[in-house]
Amino acid sequence: MVQSKALRIHGKEDMRIDTIELPEIKDDEILAEVISDSMCMSSWKLAKEGEDHKKTPSDLKNNPVMVGHEFSGKILKVGKKWADQYKEGEDFVVQPNLARDDTPFVPGYSYPYIGGDATKIIIPNEVMELGCLIPFNGDSYYEGSLCExxxxxxxxxxxxxxxxxxxxxxxxxxxxxxxxxxxxxxxxxxxxxxxxxxxxxxxxxxxxxxxxxxxxxxxxxxxxxxxxxxxxxxxxxxxxxxxxxxxxxxxxxxxxxxxxxxxxxxxxxxxxxxxxxxxxxxxxxxxxxxxxxxxxxxxxxxxxxxxxxxxxTSGGNAKNEAKAAKLIAEHRLDVAKVITHVLGLDAAAETTLSQPEIGGGKKLVYTHKKFNRIELAKVDPQSELGKILAKHNGVWSHEAESWILNNMPDI
Structure with missing residues (x-):
C-alpha cells in the first residue's frame, strides 16, 4: 500500500487533510506524485456547495473526494496497459475536463484517489483514454500547474x-x-x-x-x-x-x-x-x-x-491543455506573473475556503511541504526567499520554487 496525504471534502465547507492508503494500481491505472497545485475559485464554489455541486458524489460524508484540479507532478508507476505511452519519472499535467457524456465526474471534484492537493494519486484509465494525461517539458512544476x-x-x-x-x-x-x-x-x-x-x-x-x-x-x-x-x-x-x-x-x-x-x-x-x-x-x-x-x-x-x-466556455480540453503546455515550456507565456501566494498542503483547506477574502492572484500549493501561506509581496526582502524574489522583480521563479522544495519541511 502507498500512503498519501490529501485535502478532501467531506461536505459543505468541511475540508480536511487526511492520510489515506492508496490501493494497488490496476493494469490500466498510473501512480503519480503531485508536486504543485494552483487554486481555482471553482474549488471555493465546490467547498460552498458540497453535495449540491453537480460534479460531486451525492454522499460526501461517506465518500469524500480529493480536491484540486490545476496540478503538475511526476509519474511513479505505470500499469501495463499504458507502459508504451508513459514512463516512470516523466513529468505530467492533467486536463481535468474529461468532457464525457456519461458522467460529469472529473479529477479534483469527484474521485477518491485523484486531485491536485495530494502528495500521491492514482490516475484512472479514463484520463489516459481521453488524452488528458499530458507530458510536460517545462522548467518548473508551478508552470505545469498553470497549464490548466x-x-x-x-x-x-x-x-x-x-x-x-x-x-x-x-x-x-x-x-x-x-x-x-x-x-x-x-x-x-x-x-x-x-x-x-x-x-x-x-x-x-x-x-x-x-x-x-x-x-x-x-x-x-x-x-x-x-x-x-x-x-x-x-x-x-x-x-x-x-x-x-x-x-x-x-x-x-x-x-x-x-x-x-x-x-x-x-x-x-x-x-x-x-x-x-x-x-x-x-x-x-x-x-x-x-x-x-x-x-x-x-x-x-x-x-x-x-x-x-x-x-x-467552461474549462478547456485536452487539445487546449497540450497547447498551453507547449507555449509555457517554450516561454512564450510567463505564467509566474499571476502567482501571489504560495503555501504548504497543511494550509490548503483554510486558503481554499478564504480565497475571496484573501484576494490577489493564484495561490500555489506545494503538496509535499508544510508551511503557512506566504504572500509574495510581503516577504522580508532581507530573507533568503526575499532576495530570490528581488532578483526576479518580485515574481515567482524556478529559483524560488527550488528554494521552497529544498528548505521547507515535509508534511
Missing part, C-alpha cells in the same frame, strides 16, 4: 468566431488586428488572458482592460508591457454604466469591439458589453455565474442585422 487555467483561456479565444467576408461561414478565433475588451481583467484569469492576447499567433491591434482596483491595474500594466498591441488599463470604479460605455466607446473612436470577454458575471455589464459590440462582434461570457438563473438582456435586432453573437 491557460487552457481555459485558449479555449475561450478559440471559441470566438467571425464571419468570412461575403459568406455566412465563420473563421474561428479572435479577429486578428481587431479591438478587444476584457471586463474585470486584473484578476489571475484576466492576466493570463492578457498574456495570451499579447503572445498568441492572432493578436488584437487594441486591447483594453477594465477593473475597479487601481493597485491591481497598475500591477497588470507593469507586468504586461507591449510594443505591437495598443494596450490600455482603465479604472471604472465609481462610473455609472452609461459613463463606462461612453468612455469605452471613445477609446475606439466610436467603433466598438470585435472581441469582448466578461471576467465577471454582472448583468448590467453584460448588457453594456452587448451594446459595445461591432458588427460581427463576439461576446464571451468567460466567468462562471454562481447563480443558475443569471441572465441579461440581449439585442436581437443586432443579432439579426449586425451579426453579433455570444459564446461561453
Amino acid at each position: 487555467p491557460v487552457s481555459c483561456v485558449i479555449a475561450a479565444f478559440d471559441a470566438q468566431f467571425h464571419l468570412i467576408p461575403h459568406t455566412y461561414d465563420h473563421e474561428m478565433g479572435i479577429k486578428d488586428g481587431g479591438n478587444m475588451l476584457i471586463v474585470g481583467g486584473s484578476g489571475p484569469m484576466g492576466l493570463l488572458a492578457i498574456d495570451y492576447a499579447l503572445h498568441a499567433d492572432k493578436k488584437p491591434s487594441k486591447l483594453i482592460i477594465t477593473d475597479i482596483d487601481q493597485q491591481k491595474l497598475d500591477r497588470a500594466e507593469q507586468l504586461y508591457p507591449s510594443n505591437d498591441v495598443d494596450v490600455k488599463f482603465i479604472n471604472t470604479k465609481g462610473l455609472s454604466i452609461e459613463e463606462q460605455e461612453k468612455l469605452l466607446r471613445a477609446e475606439t473612436n466610436g467603433k466598438g469591439f470585435d472581441d469582448l470577454f466578461l471576467m465577471i458575471s454582472v448583468a448590467p455589464l453584460a448588457e453594456m458589453a452587448g451594446r459595445l459590440l461591432n458588427s460581427d462582434g463576439c461576446l464571451n461570457q468567460f466567468a462562471g455565474p454562481v447563480s443558475k438563473d443569471f441572465s441579461a438582456k440581449l439585442n436581437f435586432y443586432d443579432i439579426h442585422y449586425n451579426f453579433t453573437h455570444v459564446v461561453g
